[in-house]
Amino acid sequence: MTQGIDVVGLYxxxxxxxxxxxxxxxxxxxxTDVRNGDYRWLTVQHPEQPSFQLGLFKPGPPVHDAATAQxxxxxVAKGAMPPLVLAVDDCRAAYERLSGSGVEFTQKPVxxxxxxxxxxxxxxxxGWKMIEASTKPESQGSK
Amino acid sequence: xxxxxxxLRRLLRAKDRMDGASHEEWPIHRLAQVSAxxxxxxxxxxxxxxxxxxxxxxxxxxxERAVALLRxxxxxxxxxxxxxxxxxxxxxxxxxxDITGENPRxxxxxxxxxxxxxxxxxxxxxxxxxxxxxxxxxxxxxREKVIERIEPQSTEVLL
Numbered sequence: 001m002t003q004g005i006d007v008v009g010l011y012x013x014x015x016x017x018x019x020x021x022x023x024x025x026x027x028x029x030x031x032t033d034v035r036n037g038d039y040r041w042l043t044v045q046h047p048e049q050p051s052f053q054l055g056l057f058k059p060g061p062p063v064h065d066a067a068t069a070q071x072x073x074x075x076v077a078k079g080a081m082p083p084l085v086l087a088v089d090d091c092r093a094a095y096e097r098l099s100g101s102g103v104e105f106t107q108k109p110v111x112x113x114x115x116x117x118x119x120x121x122x123x124x125x126x127g128w129k130m131i132e133a134s135t136k137p138e139s140q141g142s143k
Numbered sequence: 144x145x146x147x148x149x150x151l152r153r154l155l156r157a158k159d160r161m162d163g164a165s166h167e168e169w170p171i172h173r174l175a176q177v178s179a180x181x182x183x184x185x186x187x188x189x190x191x192x193x194x195x196x197x198x199x200x201x202x203x204x205x206x207e208r209a210v211a212l213l214r215x216x217x218x219x220x221x222x223x224x225x226x227x228x229x230x231x232x233x234x235x236x237x238x239x240x241d242i243t244g245e246n247p248r249x250x251x252x253x254x255x256x257x258x259x260x261x262x263x264x265x266x267x268x269x270x271x272x273x274x275x276x277x278x279x280x281x282x283x284x285x286r287e288k289v290i291e292r293i294e295p296q297s298t299e300v301l302l
Contacts, residue, residue, distance in 0.1 A: 078193070121155075
């Protein structure tokens with residue numbers, strides 16, 4: 001694949017903490033970790049998804065002025081950033097594993113029409129839904 | 144009004160806990176404990192952060208769940224009221240009407256009268272999108288309705 005979405009970033013309050021979470025707890029690997037002065041370009045990858053990078057970026061200089069950075073930190077901490085969805089094969093097993101490793105779950109696994117979903121947050125406040133798709137073959141309207 | 148991100152993150156934890164168990168009782172001291180702030184600061188801080196007082200937020204979540212149960216299950220209205228955290232059927236019916244503008248039975252009938260086309264949005268996210276918008280107090284909402292009945296005449300003049 002030569003065209004498509006390559007990197008999508010999250011704002012995090014602390015990049016070391018975020019790396020410990022996404023790397024250590026969720027099992028993502030580091031794709032790029034480059035510093036230039038205060039700036040740090042940090043992206044991670046899901047082990048089964050080498051074509052996509054998740055950026056873990058900290059609001060602040062030189063990209064943001066202090067007031068803008070403060071606003072972004074507030075928005076993240078309030079959980080007001082867009083929804084994130086992690087697809088898993090077995091939601092309950094992943095829940096057991098991740099909650100055992102200290103991940104902050106906001107919702108235990110729930111069955112909804114054959115699919116199972118749970119919710120968790122990263123340390124900064126970004127909210128994830130973890131979804132195990134229904135095993136029933138369903139027609140996809142978008143295809 | 145600036146609040147520290149550290150405080151906001153802890154307030155979010157209290158909001159998450161209400162989201163996760165809206166049928167439970169959430170007195171201020173319990174929420175304050177989750178957020179690790181004093182009870183006296185909690186309600187004010189929560190409202191500053193999320194725009195609504197914590198109790199009002201809890202009511203919207205309960206009604207949202209009740210609407211989903213009315214739509215998706217065959218549980219009786221009484222059972223739904225009980226499951227969503229109300230101890231009195233009368234209070235449930237009144238708050239439900241104040242927030243949604245209709246009673247539980249008519250909402251159920253209306254929701255079921257047309258097919259839903261939303262299986263391509265994750266259910267948990269769809270649920271948030273259907274959350275009732277409760278910006279004002281329930282009692283204020285009722286007062287506003289009285290005003291609405293008078294107002295149409297003035298808008299007709301404008302048109």
